[in-house]
Amino acid sequence: MAPQHTARPEKKTWIATNAPVAIVRCDDYDRSTVLSAVRKACDAASIPSVDGLTVLVKPNVLSDAKVELNITTNPEIVRALIRILRERGAKTVLVGDSPGIQGPSFVPRNCGLQEVCEEERAEWCDFTKEPDVRTVPGSFGKRLPFAHALQEADMVFSVAKFKTHQLMYATGTVKNLFGLVPGLHKSPCHLAYPSRESFARLVAGIYSIAKPSFNILDGVIAMEGAGPANGTPRHLGLILAGCDGTAVDAAQSTIMGYDPLTIPLTQALLDRKLTGWRTPQEISYPMLDANDLVVEDYKRIEQQPSSHLFTSLVLPLFTRVLKLRHQKKQPEPLFDMSRCIRCGRCVRICPGKALSLVGDGNDRRISIDYGRCIRCYCCHEVCPADAIRINSTERTEA
Ligand code: SF4
Ligand code: SF4
Incomplete structure (x- = not known):
């Protein structure tokens, strides 16, 4: 009698469609x-x-x-x-x-x-x-x-x-x-x-x-x-x-x-x-x-070393402390108070609760707790005054 074979589950096939653009x-x-x-x-x-x-x-x-x-x-x-x-x-x-x-x-x-x-x-x-x-x-x-x-x-x-x-x-x-x-x-x-x-x-x-x-x-x-x-x-x-x-x-x-x-x-x-x-x-x-059509002098975002594949896969399961430690290697957001219009958008959107508007009157300014910042750059994305820079080497306390 011929040996019985259990059918293997079919692998997901990857069909190249010649993807025209x-x-x-x-x-x-x-x-x-x-x-x-x-x-x-x-x-x-x-x-x-x-x-x-x-x-x-x-x-x-x-x-x-x-x-x-x-x-x-x-x-x-x-x-x-x-x-x-x-x-x-x-x-x-x-x-x-x-x-x-x-x-x-x-x-x-x-x-x-x-x-x-x-x-x-x-x-x-x-x-x-x-x-x-x-x-x-x-x-x-x-x-x-x-x-x-x-x-x-x-x-x-x-x-x-x-x-x-x-x-x-x-x-x-x-x-x-x-x-x-x-x-x-x-x-x-x-x-x-x-x-x-x-x-x-x-x-x-x-x-x-x-x-x-x-x-x-x-x-x-x-x-x-x-x-x-x-x-x-x-x-x-x-x-x-x-x-x-x-x-x-x-x-x-x-x-x-x-x-x-x-x-x-x-x-x-x-x-x-x-x-x-x-x-x-x-x-x-x-x-x-x-x-x-490659634009040789296109001003690109500088690429950072990628996370290790395993780390990036399981990072969502890390505790908040470990996630923050992992993200510390990424460039920080820097706030330019001379441009800031104190709209508070960055404070509202910040998922790390790292930002606050402090002080009164002319002294009102953004305060950032870099220990809570996850480097998501949502603040940079919503800032209407171009008051936030992303920089890996320089840090100015806001
Ligand atoms: S980068 Fe993200 S976590 Fe850090 S201050 Fe901006 S919005 Fe908050
Ligand atoms: S979003 Fe920009 S302009 Fe508004 S408070 Fe934050 S840094 Fe200032």
């Missing part, structure tokens, strides 16, 4: 120029059919800064996409984001998206309303609230800004999905997942829940230097698009001059087999090629 030129935010460039990018990247569907468009609103600061996805990019979705028969277009510092009933007035939604008859969604709690895969059971609009939509389109990011080095269409977690629910995640690598694994888990069907990156005027909020606008004149957001973001890293495989979020996505490619060489470019 369409990169097109778009020199400015003139309405018709943007519409024509976004249309070209959508066609070249094979935008999926949206006929009869409800589509959730997720721009990057960050802290609702004015359009001219180029911190948020430009409203003309969002307008163009809404028009294209309507042309292609989308039943309903929802638009939403929930900046970390904003509470319920937030509307994006300054960044121009409220106007675009009204003019294009798209529905702005309040992500804080009746969120659905879900367990994030690969996060040691972390349960997070997610915008209810995610349930209502048949498809998600991530429409992000091409930017550097102090914690993640680059922020693109995948990191943009963290905004599906409403408002102030976001910053405590940094306390639970304090290192770049552990936080990247959490974001990869969120991506697996909310994987967009299509992605657009606004690189017409990108941000370099101290992103995502206090960097410098940099004209690139590019729009990137693709069905695989991980490939779009890898193209962004390439253009910035990073090796995409050194970006912790990309590493986490690759580890979890959430990419349609295994090496950057497998990403195809039907229009312009990211490898020909």
Whole structure:
């Protein structure tokens, strides 16, 4: 009798999809120029059919800064996409984001998206309303609230800004999905997942829940230097698009001059087999090629040594004391009181409870307890006055 073999569980297969990323030129935010460039990018990247569907468009609103600061996805990019979705028969277009510092009933007035939604008859969604709690895969059971609009939509389109990011080095269409977690629910995640690598694994888990069907990156005027909020606008004149957001973001890293495989979020996505490619060489470019567009003098965030893989995997299980000790090696936030407008945003968002506004009148200033600081840089992200620097060598007591 032939020996009996127990069938092995099938390994998860990793299908390379040739992940095409369409990169097109778009020199400015003139309405018709943007519409024509976004249309070209959508066609070249094979935008999926949206006929009869409800589509959730997720721009990057960050802290609702004015359009001219180029911190948020430009409203003309969002307008163009809404028009294209309507042309292609989308039943309903929802638009939403929930900046970390904003509470319920937030509307994006300054960044121009409220106007675009009204003019294009798209529905702005309040992500804080009746969120659905879900367990994030690969996060040691972390349960997070997610915008209810995610349930209502048949498809998600991530429409992000091409930017550097102090914690993640680059922020693109995948990191943009963290905004599906409403408002102030976001910053405590940094306390639970304090290192770049552990936080990247959490974001990869969120991506697996909310994987967009299509992605657009606004690189017409990108941000370099101290992103995502206090960097410098940099004209690139590019729009990137693709069905695989991980490939779009890898193209962004390439253009910035990073090796995409050194970006912790990309590493986490690759580890979890959430990419349609295994090496950057497998990403195809039907229009312009990211490898020909590398900006040699792009002001990148200096990369720090990565956490040991094991440490980064189990860091969320560490006690607060051990997490803090681990994070001490990372650059510190420094406060420039001559720029600070005493708005208190950094104090409100700080997950480590390391900040306070002390003193009275003209002496009112930010006090930081570096012993509690987990180096998440949320303070830097929400500061409207560019009063916070991230520096590894210098420390000025605030
Ligand atoms: S001070 Fe800034 S970097 Fe430190 S924990 Fe608070 S928000 Fe994060
Ligand atoms: S440092 Fe920035 S966020 Fe903090 S109080 Fe000053 S201006 Fe506001």
